[in-house]
Structure formats: structure tokens, C-alpha cells
Amino acid sequence: xxxxxxxxxxxxxxxxxxxLMVEWLKRERPRGVFVxxxxxxxxxxxxxAFEEIGYRSVFRGQKAYNxxxxxxxxxxxxxxxxxxxxxxxxxxFISARAGDLxxxxxxxxxxxxxxxxxxxxxxxxxxxxxxxLKNHCMPDEFLLVGGDFNVALExxxxxxxxxxxxxxxxxxxxxxxxxxxxxxxxxxxxxxHHPGERDLYTxxxxxxxxxxxxxxxxxxxYLLATxxxxxxxxxxxxxxxxxxxxxxxxxxxxxxxML
DNA sequence: ATGGTGGACAATCCA
Numbered sequence: 001x002x003x004x005x006x007x008x009x010x011x012x013x014x015x016x017x018x019x020l021m022v023e024w025l026k027r028e029r030p031r032g033v034f035v036x037x038x039x040x041x042x043x044x045x046x047x048x049a050f051e052e053i054g055y056r057s058v059f060r061g062q063k064a065y066n067x068x069x070x071x072x073x074x075x076x077x078x079x080x081x082x083x084x085x086x087x088x089x090x091x092x093f094i095s096a097r098a099g100d101l102x103x104x105x106x107x108x109x110x111x112x113x114x115x116x117x118x119x120x121x122x123x124x125x126x127x128x129x130x131x132x133l134k135n136h137c138m139p140d141e142f143l144l145v146g147g148d149f150n151v152a153l154e155x156x157x158x159x160x161x162x163x164x165x166x167x168x169x170x171x172x173x174x175x176x177x178x179x180x181x182x183x184x185x186x187x188x189x190x191x192x193h194h195p196g197e198r199d200l201y202t203x204x205x206x207x208x209x210x211x212x213x214x215x216x217x218x219x220x221x222y223l224l225a226t227x228x229x230x231x232x233x234x235x236x237x238x239x240x241x242x243x244x245x246x247x248x249x250x251x252x253x254x255x256x257x258m259l
Numbered sequence: 260a261t262g263g264t265g266g267a268c269a270a271t272c273c274a
Contacts (some may be wrong), residue, residue: 012274013266037274039267064267065274110274130262150274206264206274250274 003259004031004073007239008105008221010203010251014038014069017249018046022241026053028239030255032098034105034146035059038067038250045069050131060091068094068105068147075102076103080174092125101229102137111168119168122150124176130184138226139185145224148203148251151178153188156198157219169220186224189256190236202238202252212243225254230259 007030011017014035025033034056037043040061050057050071058079058159061067068074076096083093083104092107106129111122126149137143151174155161164170182188194200201217208216223236233256239254 016266037266113274174265206266207262209263247265 003056004029004126005255006030006032006034006144006146006223006258007251007255008034008148008223008252010034010036010107010148010249012037012039012249012251013065014040015044015046018049018248020245020247020249022053024239024242024253025050025055025071028253028255029073031258032103033071033253034103035069035071036067036105036107036148038069039064040051041065044242057086058096060092061158062091066091066107068092068107070094070096070098070103070105071154072096072098074098084125084132088125100142102141102143102149104137104143104144104145105147108147108151110148110150111174113168114166114171114173122168123173123177126151127175130177130181133181133184133186140228141226142229143186143226144229145186146220146222146254147179147248148210150220151175152192152218152220153178156196157200159201159216159218169218171197182224185226187227188236189225189230189233190254192230193233198225200238201240202254204243204250206250212240221254223254225256229258233257234259 015170078097109122177181202221204211
């Protein structure tokens with residue numbers, strides 16, 4: 001496996017975030033990045049801006065909502081959009097291969113609120129992802145699964161576990177499926193490198209005034225690896241420096257380093 | 260504080 005860093009980032013519009021992302025890529029030089037919420041149709045995807053700084057891109061978008069992309073220094077092959085939600089129209093899944101690494105990038109539905117149709121859609125989508133892993137992937141292959149899962153796993157993964165318990169993004173039904181996904185054969189890379197550590201958040205709601213400064217965050221973005229890939233990781237961290245710049249996303253960059 | 264912010268897109272929907 002090539003050494004370097006892999007990252008995941010919910011851009012909340014890749015066009016609005018393009019200057020920030022280009023600067024970040026030039027500074028960090030990751031091997032590749034999983035991007036969610038690109039919010040751009042394929043014909044308008046800013047491929048040229050990434051090519052100029054040495055990144056290839058594969059993507060699938062739609063008008064106004066959703067959209068996923070993988071950026072990579074190496075050629076991306078075996079690009080596929082046939083994952084969970086194959087029968088759904090949302091652009092939430094993209095997989096590809098970079099060298100000997102198989103990549104799966106997901107944007108799990110946000111879910112709105114428990115007891116709603118959207119929440120059931122989220123649970124169904126997550127169950128379909130679990131089935132996809134069981135039917136099409138192997139726990140012993142070189143597989144990296146990343147993205148915005150819109151679920152915080154443990155009390156330490158949210159700023160107010162008592163107050164948020166049972167709410168969307170911190171609900172036992174979501175957490176149960178998330179745990180099944182891990183039990184299938186994926187390791188939560190950040191948590192394994194930082195057991196028990198608090199204040200490891202990747203998302204801060206825009207609607208909470210000064211939520212970032214007040215550390216009112218959630219850890220809902222993940223880099224998950226099969227055991228053989230995890231064994232190659234040397235560290236994992238959250239880069240929220242972009243939050244201090246103009247036009248930050250509501251998410252941070254999550255990065256894993258590999259031998 | 261029953262709001263708040265931000266993005267897309269063109270009146271609201273989504274997060």
C-alpha cells in the first residue's frame with residue numbers, strides 16, 4: 001500500500017468551498033479525499049481546479065442536494081455508484097480503487113427526526129450499506145470506508161449526551177446499525193488511535209451561535225478501515241483549522257495517515 | 260430565546 005494520508009470532508013457545496021479546499025490540499029497533500037455534499041451537477045464539477053494542483057476526481061452529483069466525490073493523486077479505477085440506494089436516486093455513494101486500496105465514500109441521509117419518513121429512509125439506507133458490505137466486500141481485503149454517517153456512536157462523541165439522547169444523529173436505532181457495520185469488520189480509525197478522548201468533533205451546527213467556539217460539536221464523520229488497512233495506519237486526527245478561516249464548512253477535515 | 264446560520268436556487272428545502 002502507498003504511504004500517505006487519506007481524508008474525508010463534508011464540503012457543504014464544493015463550489016462554495018473550492019478556494020478553501022485548494023489551499024488545504026496544497027498544504028496537506030493527502031493521497032486522497034472523500035467529499036460529501038458536493039451539491040453540484042456533474043457538468044459543473046470543478047475538476048480542472050483540482051487537476052491543476054495534481055488531483056484526479058471522480059464524482060456523482062445532483063441538483064442542489066447531496067453529491068459525493070473522491071479526489072486522488074493516483075489514478076482512480078473501477079469507479080462505481082452501485083451501492084446501497086441503487087434503487088434510490090440520491091447521489092450518496094461512490095466507490096473506486098486507488099492502487100491496492102478499495103475506497104467507499106458515503107453520505108448517509110441526515111434523517112430529520114425520529115418517527116418521520118426521513119428517519120426510516122436513513123435507517124433503511126444504513127441497513128442497505130451493511131448488506132452491501134456483507135454481499136460485496138471482505139473484512140480481509142484492503143478497504144477504506146469513509147464519509148459523513150450522520151451518527152455519533154458514543155456519549156463521548158457529542159457535546160451533550162444527556163440532552164441529545166434519542167435525537168436524530170444520536171439515536172439508539174442508528175447507533176445499533178452503525179455498530180453492526182463496525183462488527184462486520186471495520187475499525188473506527190480515529191477512536192482506536194484516541195481511546196476515551198473527548199472533544200473529538202467533526203461537525204458543529206451552523207444554527208448554534210458560536211457553536212464551534214463553545215465546542216458544541218458532534219463526531220459524525222468517520223474513516224473506517226478493515227483490519228489489514230488499520231494495521232498500516234500510524235495516526236488519525238481532525239483538522240478543524242479551516243474553521244477559523246473565511247467560509248468554513250460546518251464540518252472539519254478528518255485525516256488518517258498510513259505507512 | 261419556539262429562534263438561530265448557511266447553501267442552492269429561485270419559493271422553499273435541506274442540513
